[in-house]
Amino acid sequence: MLHSPGHILSILQQVPDPEIPVISIVELGVIRDIQVNGSAVEVKITPTYSGCPAMKQIEDDVRAILKKEGFEEVIVKTVFDPPWTTDWIPEEAKEKLRRYGIAPPEHTTQDKSWLTGKQKTVLCPRCRSANTQLISQFGSTACKALYQCKDCLEPFDYFKCI
């Protein structure tokens, strides 16, 4: 059986992110490289955050699904360079996050205005209002901040732009 990296990528598309199951680990941007050698495959993944506890789960999930697909040897390696960025999340996946109730990262990491104290406008994923406020830079997981909508009053997670 011949496998191309593209075929493997389509298999990995079926693996949901362990904490945000509406997007796949491919859409999350953590799959960095795929090498196939006969029935052996090596997948390189990169962590979203250094301490992200989901990385071990992602590693196990990748191994499990590829074994199930008939690969005898599956090696999952962690790479750090280049560091993960939310810029790798495609627009379709951002829309999925929004529908799930998580405000997706706004714009790109090239926008550094928040460093000088300016806060970017984050739209409420429920009512799309721009009248929202930052509650905390740190939220329910490492990758999220906590916001609240001042119109519909819904508190929500914002996927930090890094």
Place this chain on the structure above:
Amino acid sequence: MSNALFQYTLRLGDSSLILAQRLSEWTGHGPFLEEDLALTNIALDTLGTAKSFLEYAAQVEGKGRTDDDLAFFRNEREFFNPLITEQPNGDYAKTMVRQVIMDVYHLYLYKELAKSKDTTLSGIAQKAIKEVTYHVRHSASWLERFGNGTDESHQRAQDALNELWQYTQELFETPGSEKELLAQGVAVNLQDIQAKWETHVDELIRKANLKKPENVFMQRGSLDGIHTEHLGYLLAEMQHLPRMHPTAKW
């Protein structure tokens, strides 16, 4: 060479590990929910960085030890974390002052380490910079609030600065074993980052209307594995479970 690299990476890992352990003590005890979450997140980032460094240290050592072995089965004298990282949390002002000192330190340390000739170290550093940038913003905003808050919060922040300042010089000490790594462009020249750290921290102290401590006797010892009494207690808590049940699986 590889022994020097092991020592260097181990020290980077120990520094983050012990600070993360201290920060995690706040989990469930934060002054309010959002801060509890914030500190737990910062602890998690810091622990993640520690894990990356210790995994690499174990690999460089090549004696079959793992990151867990390094974290849980070494004794006090075999840890090389700076003394400031092991200091007890105290009140929230003290934790935040310690965090300002360390966050700004890590920011400049990792910015330089990101240029290291060692690609693993530079990769870990590039990853950590993004996280530390958030940490600095968090701790600096608290310092400013404490300093300009009530008389009580101002006094507590000043007391914390006065107490912790004696551990700051040690952060910039370079052991002899690092000279070779420095020449090879692997290690960071700590003297270079000291000036940047001072400028940045001075500015934060000024904005908070606090006073920078002067003529302080500077403590040292961690480069030789000599610690304050607090590390032993910290390790006892951190290590007791794997030491009691070394074959336990998560």
